[in-house]
C-alpha cells in the first residue's frame with residue numbers, strides 16, 4: 001500500500017496531523033505504539049532489557065518503566081546503542097506487520113506511518129513519501145512543555161538530541177507548517193490528502 005511517513009520533532013504536531021488523516025479514513029500506523037508493543041510483558045525484548053539493566057526498570061505490575069529506562073540511556077551513548085540495536089529491528093517488524101494487517105482488514109486508500117524516528121532509522125525505507133510537521137523551535141518548546149510533565153530544560157535537551165529542524169525539512173517531500181492554529185494545520189492536511197489519494201493511484 002502507498003505509505004507516507006509522517007514525522008517531526010517533539011511537540012511539532014505529529015499526533016494532531018495524524019488524527020486529521022485518520023478522520024479522512026486513512027490508516028495510521030503509530031511507531032510509538034509499535035515501540036510499546038515490542039517491550040510488553042512476555043516479549044523477549046523485555047527479558048533482555050531486564051537482564052541488561054536490572055529490575056530497576058520494571059514497574060511493580062511487571063511492565064517496563066519507560067521513564068526509568070529513558071533516564072538510564074539518555075546521557076549514555078553506549079547503553080542507548082545497545083537498546084536501539086535490540087529494539088529497532090523489532091519495532092520495524094511490528095510496523096511492517098501492522099501495515100500488512102491493515103491492508104488486509106481495513107481497506108484504506110493509503111497508509112500513514114507516524115514516527116518520531118522515521119528519518120533516523122531504516123523506517124524511512126518503508127515509506128514512499130516523507131511529510132514533515134514543522135514549527136519554530138520556540139513554539140515547539142512551549143507546546144511540548146505545556147503537554148508533557150517535562151520541564152522546559154528537559155524538552156530543550158530532547159530537542160537537542162533530535163535531528164536539527166533544517167536537516168529534517170531538507171528531507172521532506174511535503175511540509176506541514178503547524179506554527180498557526182489547528183484549523184490551518186487541518187486545511188493543509190486536507191489538501192495533502194487529496195494529493196496522496198492521487199499518488200496512491202498513480203505513483204510518480
Ligand code: ADP
Nearest residue numbers: 009010011012013014015016143147180181182
Ligand atoms: P507530537 O505528536 O509531534 O509530539 P502533538 O500533536 O502531541 O505533537 O502536539 C503537541 C501539543 O501541541 C499537544 O498538546 C497539541 O494539542 C498541541 N498542538 C498541536 N498543534 C497545535 C496548534 N496548531 N495550535 C495549538 N496547539 C497545538
